Amino acid sequence: MLKHYKKQSHEIGVYLWIWGLLFVFSFFSYMVDYLNFEGTFRWTLIVIFMLSKAALIMAIFMHLFWERYAIVNVLLWPMTLMLLFVGIMAAESEYTLFTRLFYFIAGS
Amino acid sequence: MNRSTLPKGWDGFAHDWAADQKVFKGMSWGKAMMWIFLLSDTFIFSCLLISLLTGRASTAVSWPDASVVFGLEVFGVSVPLLLIAIMTFVLISSSGTMAIAVKYGYEKNRKLCTIFLLLTALCGAAFVSMQAFEWTKLIVHEGVSPWGNPFGAEQFGAFFFMITGFHGTHVTIGVIFLLIMARKVWRGDFDSGRRGYFTTMKSDYLAIEIMGLYWHFVDLVWVFIFAFFYLW
Numbered sequence: 121m122l123k124h125y126k127k128q129s130h131e132i133g134v135y136l137w138i139w140g141l142l143f144v145f146s147f148f149s150y151m152v153d154y155l156n157f158e159g160t161f162r163w164t165l166i167v168i169f170m171l172s173k174a175a176l177i178m179a180i181f182m183h184l185f186w187e188r189y190a191i192v193n194v195l196l197w198p199m200t201l202m203l204l205f206v207g208i209m210a211a212e213s214e215y216t217l218f219t220r221l222f223y224f225i226a227g228s
Numbered sequence: 229m230n231r232s233t234l235p236k237g238w239d240g241f242a243h244d245w246a247a248d249q250k251v252f253k254g255m256s257w258g259k260a261m262m263w264i265f266l267l268s269d270t271f272i273f274s275c276l277l278i279s280l281l282t283g284r285a286s287t288a289v290s291w292p293d294a295s296v297v298f299g300l301e302v303f304g305v306s307v308p309l310l311l312i313a314i315m316t317f318v319l320i321s322s323s324g325t326m327a328i329a330v331k332y333g334y335e336k337n338r339k340l341c342t343i344f345l346l347l348t349a350l351c352g353a354a355f356v357s358m359q360a361f362e363w364t365k366l367i368v369h370e371g372v373s374p375w376g377n378p379f380g381a382e383q384f385g386a387f388f389f390m391i392t393g394f395h396g397t398h399v400t401i402g403v404i405f406l407l408i409m410a411r412k413v414w415r416g417d418f419d420s421g422r423r424g425y426f427t428t429m430k431s432d433y434l435a436i437e438i439m440g441l442y443w444h445f446v447d448l449v450w451v452f453i454f455a456f457f458y459l460w
Contacts, residue, residue, distance in 0.1 A: 125254060125255065125256050125259075125434060126231060126254040126255070127334045128330065128334070128437055129331060129334040129335065130331065132328060132331060135324060135327040135328055135331065136324070138324075138327075139320070139321070139323075139324035139327075142320045142323070142324075143317065143320060146313075146316050146317060146320060146454075149454070149455065149459060150309065150313045150316075152459060153295050153308055153309055153458075153459050154308060154309075163460070166455050166459050166460065167455070169455075170451055170452060170454075170455035173451045174448055174451050174452070177323065177444055177447060177448050177451070178444075178448065180327075181323055181326075181327045181440075181444045181447075182440075182441055182444045182445075182448075183437075187255075188234075188236075188240055188241075188244060188252070188253060188254070188255075189236075189237060189238065189240055189241040189244075190240070190241055190244035190245060190251050190252055190253070191252050191255065191260070191263060193241060194263070194264075194267070195263060195267055198267060198270075198271075199267075199270060202270075202271075202274045202278075205274070205278060206278055206281075209278050209279075209281070209282045210281075210282075210285065212282065212286075213281070213282040213283075213285035213286035214285065214286075216282075216286035217285065217286045217287070217288065220286070220287075220288045221288055224288060
């Protein structure tokens with residue numbers, strides 16, 4: 121059965137490198153909190169480190185780097201579309217906050 | 229099907245999807261289905277995290293400061309997010325050992341594959357234990373509930389228990405399956421062709437890679453929870 125399918129067999133060094141990099145990125149994102157960075161700078165750093173870690177895990181540990189584009193596209197496009205959902209809900213939450221603040225004041 | 233003669237890249241993408249035959253060439257149905265399941269699980273976790281950010285952004289009350297709520301005192305010095313940082317490093321390490329277990333599985337190295345699967349399960353169990361400690365601390369000592377807490381906005385508890393609880397459930401299920409897989413590898417089921425108890429089918433070391441996909445996904449989700457719940 122196994123001989124028909126592609127084996128994801130790679131050098132152990134690749135995994136150890138990624139393991140190390142994940143430690144480094146996790147340490148960096150912890151330092152973002154430890155050093156009390158604020159505002160847009162903080163959020164940008166958090167997202168950069170988060171996406172770097174996610175990319176390393178998916179590409180190397182989950183072997184997507186070596187898989188065919190047929191499966192890679194099935195996975196990455198729906199995940200990218202979630203950003204649209206994030207955008208919609210960001211606008212929605214701003215409107216909710218506005219109405220709450222408005223009626224807390226106007227209603228009192 | 230000889231994979232090396234297939235077109236690669238975008239040509240390969242069009243070729244695979246346009247062909248009147250199976251799309252995911254060279255990939256077992258089990259692995260393809262695990263990926264599809266993980267994609268659907270991505271949607272569930274995305275919904276939970278997006279509702280967290282929506283809830284947090286739309287409340288007029290101040291949000292609890294995670295680095296204080298989840299801080300620990302070590303020898304009289306309070307360190308922010310200490311337990312969460314340790315949990316993060318433990319889960320990443322378990323992902324590393326899992327990747328190595330998959331490698332040794334494909335090399336049919338039963339002993340090392342079993343050892344690394346057990347190490348992965350051990351890290352997972354340690355993670356869940358620390359989470360249980362964290363929940364106990366918050367519920368019993370600090371009075372955090374899904375409908376209120378002493379730190380700020382009341383929604384905080386509901387999001388916390390839902391998101392970390394759902395993730396912890398995934399880790400727990402993963403640990404159980406890691407132990408089952410470790411036993412199968414140790415007994416040599418994938419070499420002897422012994423049939424599975426539930427599936428009644430023969431399996432092979434591909435099952436370890438599929439197990440690995442699930443486990444790495446659990447780690448992947450934690451990356452996002454760590455960023456959006458604990459650091460944001």
